Amino acid sequence: DVKVTQSSRYLVKRTGEKVFLECVQDMDHENMFWYRQDPGLGLRLIYFSYDVKMKEKGDIPEGYSVSREKKERFSLILESASTNQTSMYLCATGRVDRNQPQHFGDGTRLSIL
Amino acid sequence: DQQVKQNSPSLSVQEGRISILNCDYTNSMFDYFLWYKKYPAEGPTFLISISSIKDKNEDGRFTVFLNKSAKHLSLHIVPSQPGDSAVYFCAASRDFGNEKLTFGTGTRLTIIP
Numbered sequence: 001d002v003k004v005t006q007s008s009r010y011l012v013k014r015t016g017e018k019v020f021l022e023c024v025q026d027m028d029h030e031n032m033f034w035y036r037q038d039p040g041l042g043l044r045l046i047y048f049s050y051d052v053k054m055k056e057k058g059d060i061p062e063g064y065s066v067s068r069e070k071k072e073r074f075s076l077i078l079e080s081a082s083t084n085q086t087s088m089y090l091c092a093t094g095r096v097d098r099n100q101p102q103h104f105g106d107g108t109r110l111s112i113l
Numbered sequence: 114d115q116q117v118k119q120n121s122p123s124l125s126v127q128e129g130r131i132s133i134l135n136c137d138y139t140n141s142m143f144d145y146f147l148w149y150k151k152y153p154a155e156g157p158t159f160l161i162s163i164s165s166i167k168d169k170n171e172d173g174r175f176t177v178f179l180n181k182s183a184k185h186l187s188l189h190i191v192p193s194q195p196g197d198s199a200v201y202f203c204a205a206s207r208d209f210g211n212e213k214l215t216f217g218t219g220t221r222l223t224i225i226p
Contacts, residue, residue: 035216042219043216045214096212101147101149101159107155
């Protein structure tokens with residue numbers, strides 16, 4: 001069974017801080033994704049990665065960056081946190097085969113004060 | 114621009130009856146569609162998918178229907194059970210080999226015992 005682990009379930013940070021959200025998967029999936037979920041807006045793709053050291057912008061990359069130094073780990077970085085980045089952040093993984101669905105972690109609820 | 118829309122934010126259905134969740138899309142390049150289910154404080158889990166070469170796919174109590182000409186898909190759950198109470202997201206992708214998903218805004222389904 002695929003396991004996608006996000007390092008924190010809840011996180012509270014201050015405006016201007018640099019914030020790291022970590023995601024680790026144990027199934028050797030090539031693809032990894034970061035989404036944020038907001039009421040009325042659904043899930044929106046921030047960044048994704050098809051391979052180590054590769055990254056591509058999603059639909060809302062502004063204010064974020066990512067790092068993928070190892071296949072199993074994908075980090076989302078908020079360079080200077082702002083209150084409008086308060087959200088639920090979800091990591092997902094998948095194979096290079098869209099007939100295989102993406103698997104999600106349980107999410108990190110991030111509050112920026 | 115919301116390319117995948119779920120126009121009903123919420124839906125209540127009596128236990129044992131049929132639940133019908135709807136989803137519309139605007140991008141004619143989408144050719145693969147999925148439904149995910151999400152409980153509070155958990156990540157979305159995959160339910161069922163359909164390729165554009167089909168108009169129906171069944172898996173137990175869940176059936177997805179696709180009307181390409183109307184750019185509309187629906188998820189039928191029958192019979193509805195209390196454990197089906199959750200938020201349901203539809204998602205779409207385009208281009209075989211492109212694993213990016215575009216999600217709808219979600220519908221909260223409540224099954225009334």
